Each structure stands twice: as structure tokens, then as C-alpha cells.
Amino acid sequence: MSRSQILRENIVKESPRDDLIRKDRFPHIWCPGCSLGTVLKCYVEAIASSNIPIDKHVVVSGIGCTGRIAGYIKLDSYHVTHGRPIAFAEGMRIVRPDLEVTVISGDGDLVTIGGNHFIHAIRRNVDINVFLVNNFIYGMTGNQMGSTTPIGARSSTSPYGCPEYPFNLPLLVASLGAPFVARWTTLHVRQLADAMKRALQVKGFAFIEIITSCPVGFGSYNELREGLDFIKLFRDSCVVDHNADLTKVGITLRPGEPIVLGNFVDREVPTYHDLEKEVFKKAGWLK
Amino acid sequence: MTLKIVREPINKHIQKIPLGWIHIIPERCKECGFCIELCPKDVLIVGNERNIKGYRWPKIADGKAYDCIACKMCEWICPEFAIFVKEVERGEVV
């Protein structure tokens, strides 16, 4: 074999991570330039390098573009109703401590329609991981504004600019006592995968906000028409600050105002399951 | 007198620059351009051939076949699981 032959790009049919994705469903439905596949890649790498047996990982997702992740990952995966994956995951985790339950879903699903379940799961500190993919918009339904759309951003239901304040999610989650809070973008793949790996280890509610590209949805209304425009945005405006003041990490997407990333919170907090053990003791079940 | 600190690995003499061998699954590519944009060595360019959905998958730029350092950024960033890099020994190909 000659030297040049060996190093030509090699055209193949399968990737080495195909054991963890439902390859019979690829290529997936996400648009060109959408980074949801990158989120999937980072999650796959995180579970592959975690010490938890692969068969004990469970993914629950809700409705929306991100909700489709459950259908592409080759684990026990549940695609439930809009806004409800956290409640589903709580029920599952409470009865089966051996499972590592991860919710991967979108901003509209988890904090808008599912906001109530979200805050209460954090308050309880149920041992689940929640990877919230924030694309600033409702993509699947046709690019309507949501609770994470920055002020002034246009969408199909805010043609004059969004008139509402968006959530500052890391602040919200940290204020409710979560043991792990991080934010990364899909450009920061290795940091994101490391944060996911850490989230899998953390006991209690581990939260990562993943800022993602959405060129066909959010981008088409806001001068970010290509996936690469988002990559440039992330490269130019992201600042990594693990000790950031969380009151100041709200995302505006205005020029000159940074998107602050980092593993903001990593602390030990007794979980719901620890406290439930006390109940079992008082009820006489556990000694 | 100023003290100039030069950070240099103490095992620099045995360090090798890794060499990567790029693998592509053309049917999965959606031509988002992430791998091309984010390659630190500019190894990849837009290809000429189109897959069944009409997307042009990336190819290695002329003369860049040995420039891949196996950082795997393209593999990580690819949303389609359509590209991956295997690290190979330089000795294997010379």
C-alpha cells in the first residue's frame, strides 16, 4: 500500500460510537448546522467514560427538537409528553436507585411548560441529571418565542422583538440549592463532556445548560443564518468564569455582552433519597 | 536581571506530533461546515461529491494528508457522527 493511499480520507459506513446510537435511524431529523447531534456526541462520550454500566443509564426526554434525542441514543430511552420528562424521571429514579437517569430536553419543554416540575425537582434534590438544551426558541413548532428568548430577539411570534425578560437559568437552579450547575455551549465540546461526566457522578440534581446553535430557527430571525455564524458567536462572545456572579450571567446576545460559561456550582447537598431513608427508619422499615 | 521562564516539557525530545487518519461516513453529512471551520490545521475542505441528500461531504485538502494531528475536534463537533479520526503511528505509513 502506498503512502498516499493510506492517508486519504477513508470512506466508511459506521463510526466507532455506533454502539451507543441508534444507527439505523441516522441521519437524524435535525437541520444542517443544528448542534443537537453534538450534544448527543458529548453525552455518548460522557457515559462511555463514566464508571456506571452502560445498561444502567436511562435517558428521558420531552417534546421538541431536543426531545428527539431519546430516539437516537441506544440506551433505555423514554420520549414522554411535553414538559413532563423530569416528573417521569423522578418516579423512575425514586423506585430504582440503581439507574442513572438523565433528562435531556429543551428550554421550552423543561422550563416553560415544565417549569413547575423543574423547580420542584431541584428543591427536592432528586438524584437525576438534567441537560437542558437552550436554543432560545421553539424550533420544532416553527420558531415561536419562549421563556429563554432574549429581550428584543425576533421570532415567529415576536416579529417586533421579544418583549419579555428571559430566565437566567444558572441563577435560578443555584438559588434552589442544586449541587451542580454548569453552562457550556456546543462549541466547548470537551468541557461540556467533562461537565456531563461530572454531573453523572454528582449525587443529587445536576444541571447543565447547553447553549446550542439553531440556524434554521432562531438564527433565521436573528441574523445567524448558518451554523457557523453561531460557532463564531460562541467563539467571540463566550467567557469562561467558574466563579462568576450568577446574578450577572443572564444571556442578552447583545454585542459586547458576554455569554458566561463554566462549572458554576459543585457542592454536596443531601439528596431526596438520603432524606427518604430517614423516613424509612422512622417508619420501622430500616434499622 | 530579569528571569525569563520558558515553559517547555522536560520530555520534549521524546514527544511526537500525533498523526490522525480521517474517516468519513458520507451518507450522514449535512454540510454544516463545522469540521472544516474548526480544524486547527485546515486539513479539510468542502468536497466535490454529493451524497443522496445533496450535501457535499468534506475531503482532505491537497497536500494536507499528513497535517492532521488527531485533535479530533472534527469528530467531537460533528452533529451527525459522520466523521472520526483514528490516531496512527507515523511509522505505519512511511
Add this chain to the structure above:
Amino acid sequence: MSGELKLLKPGTHFLMGNIACAEAALIAGCEFYAGYPITPSNEIAEHMSRRMPELGRHFIQMEDEIASAVAILGASAAGVKSMTATSGPGFSLMMESIGLSAMLELPCVIVDVQRAGPSTGIPTFVGQGDVMQSRWGSHGDYELVVYAPSSVQEFFDLTIEAFNTSEWLRIPTIVLSDEVVGHMYGRLEVPPYDKITIINRKKYEGRKEDYLPYNYETLIPPFVAAGEGYRIHMTGLTHDERGYPSLEIEDSHKLLERLVMKVRKNAKNLWKYESYFIDDADIVVITFGITARASIEAVKRARKEGLKIGLLKLLTLWPFPEDPVKIASQYARRILVAEINMGQLIHPVREVAECPVASINYPVGYVPPPEYILDGIRAAV
């Protein structure tokens, strides 16, 4: 410490309906209870919060009824029997999950202790206004089983039955009780445990590679739980037999056919009803729940007056017991449907009856006195 010893002992008890329901769930093997406070179902949750931890089982009070109904599905997907209890307003919030339960084929039991409605209604008073909602509340085509107890004993028996049916058919089942049955104290006979039938969902046995979560060749596919290594996918989207989303016409057809046929084909085995004085009856009163108690007394008084009145008490409301109602209508001159609402169960009765059907409705909030039903009977004579 063994959990079995702490179940309600066989023998005679004097218990509140709601508590009998909770104890029945424990005997049926309920491992997870999620609920949200709502009158008049609270005693179930309160009793469960004390009893479940004694048995090493899980009780959680969720943030709303939506979360409660979804959490029990999560537990069910993990392989355990689960339930929730609520009343009208909460039941309305659970509709979404009833559809999800039917679609994912995850067994669960929902107890609806009906109160006066619509909307907030009279929370502490009785109603029977959820008959139609229990069957048709969630969108799309699906079938489920609804039981309606009229006494403490029936509340106990039908709760166990609801768990069994749910596990057998992999469907949501509903126990449609009401405020009076829930709060009344009554005699309860708990049979010896070996005389109580407990059904558990059929588990898959076979090669892992061959497993299909929604195998077209089975009416009720065998179940595998999360974490068993099958790496299954379940979705609320219309799916094929692998569980993957599908837009194909045959997948949609086969899925929906299976979802409805597993109940329709077994309907005859699911019908539970009791008949009183029906053999020579000119007029048959069809009723359920607490109204049946008042109606039986009315029918007895009518018999004393020499009127040939019979009664059919439905314990299964859905799938609607068509055959017994149809047969009754073939011999009777008239059917009267007594219920505490403005006329709900009368619709399926009218659909199958071959004689004229009329309603005896009573204002929501109150149990009709026997005289009221007797007046209705006399008017029909």
C-alpha cells in the same frame, strides 16, 4: 422485617372507603404512590404516606396532578406497580398522562374520588360527573378500563381488580369512586391472601436480540423494565414495533388497532355487574356507585308496591357492559338510568338499549333519597 406481615390482615374490618382502597393497593403490590392533595381523596394519600414507608415502598407528594400522573408512569417503566388518587379537577389535569400510559402501554392505576363539579364545584360533596371524562378525557383513540365501586368492600375489591387488569392488559385503569363511597365507613372482609388473585405484568422471556417492545404478533406485548439491558425506546409518537417513531400507514393502523383491541377483545371478561329482581322486571334501573345504594332501596320499595322493577348495578363502566344492558332492554319495557349528574351514562345505555331509555338525574352534590328515585320509577310506570 417482612413487608407481607404488615398488610391488612384477612378477616373483618370496619374501615373508611378511601382507606380500604389504600390497603387494597398495598395488597395488590403497589410500590409507588405519587399524589397531590385534593378533597375528597386525601385519606388515600395520607394513609399511603404512613403505610408505604412501613413496607419499604415509596410515597411522594408531587407538585401537581400532572406530575403525579407522569411520575407513576416513570415508576411503571422502571417495572413497579404504581398509583395515584385524585378528584375531578386533578383528574382533568391527568388526562394527558392517561393518553401517554395507553400509548406507551405502561400500566398504572388512577383513583378518582368524584366530587361535585364542574370546575371547583363543591369539593366536599358528591358527584358522578366524570363518567364520560374517564373514558374520553384524553385525546386520540385508546381504550381503558373504568371500575365504579358502590361500597367499602367494592372499593377494596375493585382497586385490586384495577391493578390486575392494568398489569394484564398494560393499560391505565381507573377506579371511579365518589365522595360518599370514599368517606363512608363500612364492613370490609379481607379474604385470606392465597384467595386474592394478584396479576403481574408478563415479562419478556427470550433472546435479547429478538425483543420488540411492541411486537405486532402479540396483542399484549411482554414487558421489559428500564435497566435490564434491552435498550428499549418508548415514545408517545406513533411508533412501529421497535418503538421507533413512524409515519407509515400500516404502523399507525396496527398500533391503534392493538391499543383498542386488547380491551375490546377482552371486554366480556372485564364486565362486572350485579342484577337485582331483573328476571320479571318491566322497568330496569341502571345505575352505579353511590346512586346504586339508594336505587336498590327504591327498587325494594317499588316491589312492595307491586311494581315489577329490576336493577342493574354496573361495576365496570368502561368498556361499557353492552350485553347485559342489551339483554335487560329486550325483556324490559323501559330503562331508567339513575346518576348524580345531568345525564352521562345514559348515552352508552341508549346506544345499545332496544327499549326507551330515560334518565333519573339528581342535582350534583347530593345523594338522591330512595323516594326521589321511586318517584322517577312511578312516573315511568
